[in-house]
Amino acid sequence: MTEESRKQVTFKVQRYDPEKDIKPYFQEFKVPSSRGTTILDGLLHIKETTDSSLTFRASCRMAICGSCGMLINDYPHLACHSQIEEFKTDTITLKPMPNLPIIKDLVCDMTPFFAKHRTVKPYIIRSDAEEMANPSTTYAQKPAELSDYLQFTYCIKCGICVSSCPTSASDSHFLGPQAMAQCYRYCADSRDDGQEERLPTVSGDHGAWNCHLAGACSEACPKGLDPALAIQLLKRRLTARALGIGREQEPSSLAPPPTGIKDKVPFPEFTVKG
Amino acid sequence: MKQIQPRQNYLGASGWVWAGKFKIERYLYTLHRITGLGLLLFVIIHLVMTTVFRIQGQDVWESIMVLLHNPWFKVGEYLVVVAFSYHALNGLRLMLQELGFIMGKPTPPIYPWKDALRKKRPVIVVMLVVIAILCALFLVDFFIGGW
């Protein structure tokens, strides 16, 4: 078996301990890297062998939990989803995601991020309170209606889009691409009837009108969600509503009860007897 | 345990200009802002000239015109026209895309995916080519000699 070539790569990690440091500084570590080693593998290696005080978030190591977002060589990536070899350089610079407050080292405070998400009411809203409290059955939705918003349901709330957005860089009250894409995801969902409740938040100051289609959010999104498309479609909705054009769509009705039950198929004969 | 105050980490207005190796669409946004502010500055100067200096009569006007025949002002005029071409054509593209007309439909993200802006990259290339042609035409018109 041939030995995989292992080489040493330098990780320049931004360190910041709020209890000891006044401002962040860089610290260099040497990390062994071979084919397939991810940035997260490198960070875990540092934590296990060199400096156990290195602080970062990680959980699933498969780009589904959204914990490990960070700035890798000045571009926001998920650490678990980025291989050291793909950067084609021997020095990797790691910084926490910009536009979110830093707690320590590479860990960002996601509280304002989640607070903005909550303001757009990211859940199905119907006028029938009884059905919402005690659901009797599912809502009917055609596959065509699902494909209208399916792409925007894959959000893992990693915060990479907010780190890329130029408006989020300067405007702390801006809702951010994540919150507005999720607002569109619920407004476009045919089962939802809560558009009126969400629109004042998103069409007011620091809402959708401060998005200027830089497209950096969609470019950097690790799940291919395209928040920029969601926000422009949201602007289309807001404009149509303000001008009074476009059809109002009825929300989905409850799925009808099954009309019949197929006959039970007889149990197959055992192949091994006795 | 002592309460830790998270450290602010905003890029600030410098995040409008440079935030990493993003693709061209992000820097088209930056250029749109810069040309917009440049045009606003020109409009203010132009308004002052065509109102304050205009109503003061022929002598004041002619002396200002002598000042403006400096070749550097011709360069400034050319920059204004270039900025207007860029801002107008990019603005037209933004108008159409921000209302969802040249953005395409949501598609499930199957690797390797391209987001809507990248899929419509040809539109941006055509726009930049038209702007380049206009800038070349105006260069000939302003400096090399008119028609």
Place this chain on the structure above:
Amino acid sequence: MRATYLWILQLITGALIAILLGIHLALMHLDDTLGAGGEATGWTAMINRAGDGLFAALYIALLAVGLYHGINGLRGIVLETSPSPRTERIINWTSLVLGIIVFAGAAYVPVALLVS
């Protein structure tokens, strides 16, 4: 809702500026090349334009849409720098007042020259 209307107006004024400014630039350029009244920014050409009601209308229309588009754009940029709510109100009111004053001041000139 107010922000929505302001944005829609920004688009509309943008399109109108592209048209009106195109006409303005074309007319000035044609004056320079075809040379009916001499150089377009010369005094005689300006007197000719001052007496023409259509030019006054063009200038006032261009002034209105241009001022709206520019001042609203600048206001948007400044508001994106995270000001406090009080500063936001000041910025909004200043933009409105500035727009009205500059429009009134600058629209006065072609009208005054027309009637004189």
